[in-house]
Amino acid sequence: APAIRLEDYQPPAYRIDTVHLNVDLDPSATRVTATLKLRRQPETPAGSPLLLDGDELTLTEIRINGNPLAETAFKADAQQLEVSAPPAEPFDLTLVTEINPDANTKLMGLYRSSGTYCTQCEAEGFRRITYFLDRPDVLSVYTTRLEAPKKDCPVLLANGNLAETGELDDGRHFAVWHDPHPKPAYLFALVAGNLAEVSDSFTTASGKGVALNIYVEHGKEDRCGWAMDSLKRSMRWDEEVFGREYDLDVFNIVAVSDFNMGAMENKGLNIFNDKYVLADPETATDQDYANIEAVIAHEYFHNWTGNRITCRDWFQLCLKEGLTVFRDQEFSSDMRSRAVKRIADVRLLKSHQFPEDAGPLAHPVRPKIYHEINNFYTATVYEKGAEVVRMLKTLLGDEGFRAGLDLYFDRHDGEATTIEAFLASFEEAAGADLSQFALWYEQAGTPIVTAETEYDPDRKTFTLSLSQEIPPVPGQKTSRAAVIPLRFGLIGPNGEDLDVAAPEGAIVAGDVLILDKAHQDVTFENVAAPPVLSLLRGFSAPVRLNQHLEPRDLAFLAAQDKDPFNRWQAVQTLAMRDLVRMTHLCSQDQPATCSKDVIDVFAAILEDAALDDALRALALTLPSEADIAQEIGKDVDPDAIHAARSIMRRDIGSEHKTAFQRFATGFAPEGPFSPDAASAGKRALANRALSYFALPGDAAGQDTVWQRFTSADNMTDRLAALTLLVHDGAPQKDDALEAYRDRYKDNSLAMDKWFMTQATTPGPKAVDIVIALMGHPLYDATNPNRVRALLQSFATGNPTQFARADGAGFELVAESVLEIDKRNPQVASRLLTSFRSWRALDPQRSALAESALLRVSACEELSRDSRDIVDRTLQ
Ligand code: HT7
Numbered sequence: 001a002p003a004i005r006l007e008d009y010q011p012p013a014y015r016i017d018t019v020h021l022n023v024d025l026d027p028s029a030t031r032v033t034a035t036l037k038l039r040r041q042p043e044t045p046a047g048s049p050l051l052l053d054g055d056e057l058t059l060t061e062i063r064i065n066g067n068p069l070a071e072t073a074f075k076a077d078a079q080q081l082e083v084s085a086p087p088a089e090p091f092d093l094t095l096v097t098e099i100n101p102d103a104n105t106k107l108m109g110l111y112r113s114s115g116t117y118c119t120q121c122e123a124e125g126f127r128r129i130t131y132f133l134d135r136p137d138v139l140s141v142y143t144t145r146l147e148a149p150k151k152d153c154p155v156l157l158a159n160g161n162l163a164e165t166g167e168l169d170d171g172r173h174f175a176v177w178h179d180p181h182p183k184p185a186y187l188f189a190l191v192a193g194n195l196a197e198v199s200d201s202f203t204t205a206s207g208k209g210v211a212l213n214i215y216v217e218h219g220k221e222d223r224c225g226w227a228m229d230s231l232k233r234s235m236r237w238d239e240e241v242f243g244r245e246y247d248l249d250v251f252n253i254v255a256v257s258d259f260n261m262g263a264m265e266n267k268g269l270n271i272f273n274d275k276y277v278l279a280d281p282e283t284a285t286d287q288d289y290a291n292i293e294a295v296i297a298h299e300y301f302h303n304w305t306g307n308r309i310t311c312r313d314w315f316q317l318c319l320k321e322g323l324t325v326f327r328d329q330e331f332s333s334d335m336r337s338r339a340v341k342r343i344a345d346v347r348l349l350k351s352h353q354f355p356e357d358a359g360p361l362a363h364p365v366r367p368k369i370y371h372e373i374n375n376f377y378t379a380t381v382y383e384k385g386a387e388v389v390r391m392l393k394t395l396l397g398d399e400g401f402r403a404g405l406d407l408y409f410d411r412h413d414g415e416a417t418t419i420e421a422f423l424a425s426f427e428e429a430a431g432a433d434l435s436q437f438a439l440w441y442e443q444a445g446t447p448i449v450t451a452e453t454e455y456d457p458d459r460k461t462f463t464l465s466l467s468q469e470i471p472p473v474p475g476q477k478t479s480r481a482a483v484i485p486l487r488f489g490l491i492g493p494n495g496e497d498l499d500v501a502a503p504e505g506a507i508v509a510g511d512v513l514i515l516d517k518a519h520q521d522v523t524f525e526n527v528a529a530p531p532v533l534s535l536l537r538g539f540s541a542p543v544r545l546n547q548h549l550e551p552r553d554l555a556f557l558a559a560q561d562k563d564p565f566n567r568w569q570a571v572q573t574l575a576m577r578d579l580v581r582m583t584h585l586c587s588q589d590q591p592a593t594c595s596k597d598v599i600d601v602f603a604a605i606l607e608d609a610a611l612d613d614a615l616r617a618l619a620l621t622l623p624s625e626a627d628i629a630q631e632i633g634k635d636v637d638p639d640a641i642h643a644a645r646s647i648m649r650r651d652i653g654s655e656h657k658t659a660f661q662r663f664a665t666g667f668a669p670e671g672p673f674s675p676d677a678a679s680a681g682k683r684a685l686a687n688r689a690l691s692y693f694a695l696p697g698d699a700a701g702q703d704t705v706w707q708r709f710t711s712a713d714n715m716t717d718r719l720a721a722l723t724l725l726v727h728d729g730a731p732q733k734d735d736a737l738e739a740y741r742d743r744y745k746d747n748s749l750a751m752d753k754w755f756m757t758q759a760t761t762p763g764p765k766a767v768d769i770v771i772a773l774m775g776h777p778l779y780d781a782t783n784p785n786r787v788r789a790l791l792q793s794f795a796t797g798n799p800t801q802f803a804r805a806d807g808a809g810f811e812l813v814a815e816s817v818l819e820i821d822k823r824n825p826q827v828a829s830r831l832l833t834s835f836r837s838w839r840a841l842d843p844q845r846s847a848l849a850e851s852a853l854l855r856v857s858a859c860e861e862l863s864r865d866s867r868d869i870v871d872r873t874l875q
């Protein structure tokens with residue numbers, strides 16, 4: 001496929017002002033009649049050909065201003081329609097296409113999920129419905145008429161407000177939806193099916209009533225309460241925090257069970273993966289509740305950041321995604337504990353985005369080139385994109401940030417725009433120069449910030465020497481210094497932040513130091529005694545911090561830092577250092593034990609009753625095996641990492657057995673289940689403690705886990721217990737798996753957790769288990785959630801078995817990619833990204849990974865999606 005480059009952007013030659021769609025639904029032969037009001041752009045010479053995008057389309061009729069077009073006047077193939085000499089004046093183009101929803105296994109365009117017709121048009125799915133200028137800078141007003149048998153499809157939905165409904169002959173009926181807000185085609189949606197409706201309402205700040213509906217398969221109505229509650233809170237929050245009101249009479253959400261991603265923000269008609277809608281205590285974990293709240297909010301917030309103001313081209317994807325992730329993170333922080341949310345977000349960033357940015361798939365937050373846009377819905381665009389917005393807020397302060405965003409909304413409402421326009425609004429409103437800051441959008445790779453300190457007891461000065469560099473990444477050998485806001489504190493001996501004086505201009509907002517050169521020294525005067533530096537508080541920039549702190553300083557920060565993020569970070573750093581040391585010992589078959597520093601810091605956390613429960617649970621969580629692999633960086637031996645981490649868990653657990661027992665068994669929230677953050681925090685702490693109390697091989701401990709499993713009144717506890725039993729190879733593991741399956745065999749989302757638990761079991765049987773489960777009657781290789789639960793979790797959550805020393809794990813995933821790619825390229829290419837860190841493995845393993853990748857690459861029929869990933873991964 002040809003490369004698409006940002007520098008080649010050209011505005012469209014024609015625009016489409018209105019779109020009238022008439023969709024006559026049929027499972028295998030849906031007829032779409034599209035009437036487009038086209039307008040030649042003043043810069044386009046009269047008579048210039050009109051080129052419309054298509055994908056797997058069959059054109060059956062074409063008319064201009066009502067007159068059928070001569071065969072010589074157009075060329076249509078499955079991919080493109082060319083009208084050679086369209087009228088110079090505005091004209092109506094009518095197209096009739098026929099499509100087959102049942103045969104659409106890519107889940108892009110119009111398809112059926114469990115009998116329900118639904119669409120997914122971002123990024124380029126609308127061209128699978130009709131020929132169109134399928135690009136985000138063509139904004140049109142849509143009117144959609146749907147027609148279907150009433151018995152099969154009592155519910156007919158599209159974007160906007162309902163304009164008309166009516167009955168037709170032969171048991172058919174129709175509905176007309178009109179969306180007054182001009183939008184790009186990627187925000188188009190329709191849904192038709194036999195669905196249950198859960199309704200509520202919302203009154204906007206200016207007093208407008210909005211009907212809220214969630215549509216789900218019949219029988220799932222009572223699992224929509226949390227999603228509806230999250231939606232209403234999101235709507236209110238966006239009014240209160242960003243001054244953004246909703247703008248249609250109705251907001252519809254539809255949950256479907258076959259969906260390539262999490263959800264989609266189609267105007268007025270969000271379509272969701274049912275995983276991000278359905279929840280009750282019996283089937284959803286606390287994490288599921290938090291995810292639903294965040295995804296509902298995210299899609300709702302897109303109404304302003306994405307829909308009212310959209311992207312000029314797909315290179316600007318972070319304009320809507322980074323900003324909207326930032327907004328949903330802020331929402332969740334306000335709904336829950338800010339510190340806990342920040343730690344969770346940074347963990348995600350470090351575990352997903354940092355490896356992406358350090359490997360062959362690295363790209364800037366705003367890429368400059370792509371072959372397949374579907375492969376750019378990445379952690380870099382989303383998560384790093386959100387971090388860049390967060391830094392903007394840190395640099396400009398709350399007021400400057402809000403003023404910039406208000407200007408952006410005012411100035412660009414109804415437009416398709418760019419990162420430059422976004423930054424210009426902040427420059428103007430806050431009086432800032434963001435030209436150097438803009439590098440965050442241009443440069444790939446994670447900057448490494450090195451910090452060295454020196455205290456001069458005679459002059460009473462404390463000097464901080466900072467430097468930054470980005471290691472080379474594909475296509476970027478050198479880099480320029482970025483603007484890095486470093487939130488910091490100098491902590492005195494009693495744990496108080498010192499009130500220190502620093503040179504003019506180096507510091508903003510009291511506690512943020514700006515590093516904007518390759519090297520920079522900052523000297524603080526009148527510092528009475530050597531302080532401990534707490535740097536990068538709140539993870540104020542997406543960088544790797546290289547700062548040597550003595551174990552006693554880390555222990556001090558873990559106990560004293562007033563910044564909860566850095567307290568957590570100090571525990572992680574201590575544990576990580578020790579895990580790396582122990583891994584080296586394990587890889588040489590030498591005895592390894594956990595250091596006293598780590599044992600002691602865990603004691604301090606356990607004893608600190610003032611700490612938030614959820615925060616305490618996080619502080620007691622060891623870095624993951626993938627985190628350790630990332631820290632080691634080269635010649636990675638996943639077995640040694642697993643061994644080291646298991647030893648650390650054992651040593652900490654046996655050392656603090658009584659304390660862990662206390663939390664494990666006597667700490668459940670009281671009363672009936674509630675998903676609120678405080679109750680979830682208690683469960684998180686109890687279950688974390690249980691994992692240290694019940695160590696592998698400890699019969700009494702595992703009996704406690706079995707009791708928890710059988711007596712749990714909620715999914716969080718039940719799944720935590722199941723995972724411990726299965727992953728630790730407890731004698732009760734088979735009984736537990738069987739009991740779980742019997743309980744949940746009719747609930748596919750709950751069964752996904754069963755598949756996932758088994759797929760992530762460390763130990764040599766995992767590959768065989770996954771292969772056996774692929775033949776399980778409840779596994780369905782055509783459903784993306786099932787594939788993610790079994791294969792993606794295996795590839796990303798079972799490092800020792802995916803990277804098994806005989807290559808069987810790589811083979812399994814490569815074979816599966818080839819199989820899935822024939823049906824659903826997006827799901828296949830995402831699975832393929834699990835190979836992205838293959839070069840960091842030890843030579844034997846990396847050679848095996850390479851040969852698996854070459855096998856994939858050798859397939860001539862590979863989709864554009866998978867071809868792009870495999871080529872870049874091997875480069
Ligand atoms: N904006 C949505 C992206 C999305 C998507 C992209 C490609 C293929 C399928 C997709 N489904 C949803 C999701 C979001 O960020 O809100």
Ligand code: ZN
Pocket residue numbers: 298302320321324
């Ligand atoms: Zn989004």
